[in-house]
Amino acid sequence: KAAARIIKGVKNNEKIVIFGHDDVDGITSTYLLFDYLTRLGSYSHYYFIPNRLTDNHGIKETFVEKVNENNYSLVVTVDGGVSSIEGVNKLNELGCDVIVTDHHLIPSSLPSAYAIVNPKREDCLYPDKMLAGVGIVYFLLATISELVSTPLPDKYLFWTAVGTIADKAPLVAVNRIMCKIVFENWQQMIDRPLSLWSSTIPRQSADYFKKNYYISNMAKLLSSGREANGENKALYFLLSPDYKQREIVSDLIKRRFDYENNISYVRHIFSKKHPSADDLYYIYFDDKDEIPYGLMGWASSYFCYLYKIPVIIMKKKGDTVVGEGKSPYSLDLVEALNYCSSVLSQYGGHSRAAGFVTKKENIDAFRKLFAGYTEKEKNNIVAGKVLNIDLEVEKEEIKNLRNKITKFAPFGEEANMPVFLVRDATIKEDLPGALIYVEETLDIEDKYDVVFTYRCDGKIAVIDARPSS
DSSP, X not given: OHHHHHHHHHHTTXXXXXEOOSSHHHHHHHHHHHHHHHHHTOOSEEEEOOOTTTSOSSSOHHHHHHHHHHTOOEXXXXXXXXXXXXXXXXXXHTTOEEEEEOXXXXXSSOOOOSEEEOTTSTTOOOSOOOXXXXXXXXXXXXXXXXXXXXXXXXXXXXXXXXXXXXXXXXXXXXXXXXXXXXXXXXXXXXXXXXXXXXXXXXXXXXXXXXXXXXXXXXXXXXXXXXXXXXXXXXXXXXXXXXXXXXXXXXXXXXXXXXXXXXXXXXXXXXXXXXXXXXXXXXXXXXTTOXXXXXXXXXXXXXXXXXXXXXXXXXXXXTTEEEEEEEOOTTSOHHXXXXXXXXXXXXXXXXXXXXXXXXXXXXXXHXXXXXXXXXXXXXXXXXXXXXXXXXXXXXXXXXXXXXXXXXXGOOXXXXXXXXXXXXXXXXXXXXXTTOEEOOSSOOOTTSEEEEEEEEOTTSOXXXXXXXXOO
């Protein structure tokens, strides 16, 4: 139904606008749909991507006014919209059809859209429920492609992999198949803008880690494009001609450099503000306005990774308070927020990453409710802190280990990088160049029983170490 309506819109030269989301999943989703509409012959399609640093999530009045002013007759949302009941109603009142494509959890009531494409719908028979937003757009375009006999370019699968990996969608089932195809057919998947961004594109024969690290850096670049008034510089980069792209990518790289500097600053802020080993959760309210909005998600991810507990970072935004949280596998964050819903104005997301809006006077009540929910889930959270080791290896095996594990790639959510134990090892000699992710200070020349894994770039990461007995 959604595919047929989009085809009709192109044939009738309707003004179509894509309502995106400003993360990598949303950017790649918007790019694929925008590019394919161009291929179909549309010359009246546009995009609008709210800036999460200044705009609240979902279809808001600003976008409704934009639709009204420009007489758009079809809105297609990507990576969002399934909770925008009021926004969709207002668009309908303007005589505008709305197609929602989304992968977030289905709320109790759905918006009155022309079509809602989301595999998490109860009446959806598609067996894989954990597609990223860009995966849903890819299959929507595949349906259109079948109806109009206009094939999809190979590069679309590359960008689907970028958005899927960046959004931490589980790398199982169809997500895994799509990403594996990209890694195994790398050269034919490469899109033109990539060569303008970097001259160091891994070759077809390059190992998995080099390709994965490249995708990781590409995703970081795309996350730096936020602008005002529905614009996004990362998307503009992907859609622009060559002479423009060189200029735009320089600005995106500079923004990314500034972002990394801000991360160092936030790390410093939190050097003495962190959970204890026995805590079941960590909530931090930034009442001094020290953490940039764009780093709230990073800060919550950082502590969640280190302490294996759900983490919420909150701060004021105008008259409201916004929160971003991350959670380990041991707790469903959306279920936790649902438990706290009586004091939340809005919330949504995934089981491991979610956000919400509330009022400042509700912060204490939220803390109590969240504490109550984590206490209820205490056994699961405590069990989730246990570090599971996949294999004990000898010191002499480490030098060949990196190449061996690539046979099991790609790695990601629910397809985790293996965790190894080596006994009586020194980091200096047996794990040279390893990055240390433990709170304790380790002497790289002393002997430890070391637990380690590999990062996305193939470097060894020490995640636990105990003095050898």
